[in-house]
Amino acid sequence: MSFQIENTSGYSVIKVKAEKLDSNLAPALKSELVVLNTDGVKNIIIDLSEARYCDSSGLSAILVANRLCKNCEGSFVLTGLQEPVKKLIVISQLDSILVITASLDEAINKFN
Numbered sequence: 361m362s363f364q365i366e367n368t369s370g371y372s373v374i375k376v377k378a379e380k381l382d383s384n385l386a387p388a389l390k391s392e393l394v395v396l397n398t399d400g401v402k403n404i405i406i407d408l409s410e411a412r413y414c415d416s417s418g419l420s421a422i423l424v425a426n427r428l429c430k431n432c433e434g435s436f437v438l439t440g441l442q443e444p445v446k447k448l449i450v451i452s453q454l455d456s457i458l459v460i461t462a463s464l465d466e467a468i469n470k471f472n
Contacts, residue, residue, distance in 0.1 A: 402434025409440025
């Protein structure tokens with residue numbers, strides 16, 4: 361699997377374990393997000409610290425996570441953005457919509 365999920369009582373952390381969040385990985389990530397949401401997870405952190413590339417499919421998966429969390433009155437945090445991914449988020453103007461932190465610890469602190 362190209363991502364690792366850690367569930368806690370207040371949130372779930374999804375660590376993308378691939379260099380690319382693209383059309384090969386995004387559908388599986390979206391499916392996992394829906395499963396987590398169905399299981400009652402309201403707060404999700406996606407850690408992209410290992411991803412150096414993201415395409416429109418990856419952005420779509422990120423937006424699915426954001427929408428699922430908002431729809432159930434939860435929170436979504438994106439963390440660990442490497443410079444190329446950060447640039448894509450800024451160019452797409454998603455930095456004004458998404459909660460983005462520099463580190464996983466900072467993201468976790470949003471839920472404590």
